[in-house]
Amino acid sequence: MIVTGASRGIGAAAAKLAGGRGYKVCVNYNQARERAEKVVRAIEAEGGKAIAVQGDVGWEDDVVRLFKTVDDRFGPVTALVNNAAVDHETKIADLDVKGLERVFNVTGPFLCAREGIRRMSTRLGGSGGVIVNVSSLSARYGGLPGDVIYASSKGALDTFTLGLAREVAKEGIRVVSVRPGLTLTDIWDRGIGKEAAIELGKTGVPMGRIGQPEEVAALVVWLCSAEASYVTGALYEVGGGR
Numbered sequence: 001m002i003v004t005g006a007s008r009g010i011g012a013a014a015a016k017l018a019g020g021r022g023y024k025v026c027v028n029y030n031q032a033r034e035r036a037e038k039v040v041r042a043i044e045a046e047g048g049k050a051i052a053v054q055g056d057v058g059w060e061d062d063v064v065r066l067f068k069t070v071d072d073r074f075g076p077v078t079a080l081v082n083n084a085a086v087d088h089e090t091k092i093a094d095l096d097v098k099g100l101e102r103v104f105n106v107t108g109p110f111l112c113a114r115e116g117i118r119r120m121s122t123r124l125g126g127s128g129g130v131i132v133n134v135s136s137l138s139a140r141y142g143g144l145p146g147d148v149i150y151a152s153s154k155g156a157l158d159t160f161t162l163g164l165a166r167e168v169a170k171e172g173i174r175v176v177s178v179r180p181g182l183t184l185t186d187i188w189d190r191g192i193g194k195e196a197a198i199e200l201g202k203t204g205v206p207m208g209r210i211g212q213p214e215e216v217a218a219l220v221v222w223l224c225s226a227e228a229s230y231v232t233g234a235l236y237e238v239g240g241g242r
Helices: 009-020 033-045 059-074 097-103 107-120 148-171 186-190 194-205 213-224
Strands: 024-029 049-056 079-082 128-132 173-180 234-238
Touching: 009 024, 009 033, 009 049, 009 079, 009 213, 024 033, 024 059, 033 049, 033 128, 049 059, 079 107, 097 148, 107 128, 107 173, 128 148, 128 194, 128 213, 148 173, 148 194, 148 234, 173 213, 213 234
Parallel strands: 024 049, 079 128, 128 173, 173 234
Antiparallel strands: none
């Protein structure tokens, strides 16, 4: 399994859980090498196998190198979790093009899916596989104030999920999207802060609390399992009823 952006948050939780379920895991990261290596050590401490591979999934050369590294170390990927993302809070009236391009960047999931399909597709000699795109509940309602760009990028990711699922369904590949709601990850540190996010969960979520990365990871890993063998082209929400 390759998990992009797996040095922290939902990605790290998914990588650890997958490692415990028997997957050989590639922990992809862009800049946080120490965090990624910590995730690898946690997987290995439980008897699993994992490697940390640097790569900015927004760049084609990095994506090709990422998958080639996994080929050499573990063999062809059978599960891909497109988790890497960035945020940039701004009102649309104040947005700058660089911020827009940085956040509204679905190049990474497209490139990773391309490389994954080339290895998974039964039409191309593969044994099948699963692609899970980590989206956001904000794709449905437009996001919090100042977060329209991020929400819109996740809407594009959901559309990609639905279309790609139909495109590769007969090639042994399932494609699904997981939409987390308010989840306690480091992404809040670049916005309103974790404490404010926790308080928002108490009033803005029917269950009265913010979610944990492990709760999202549990669904991600289940969707990659044989138990979800008839699930594709679906959008799953993990948001406490929000």
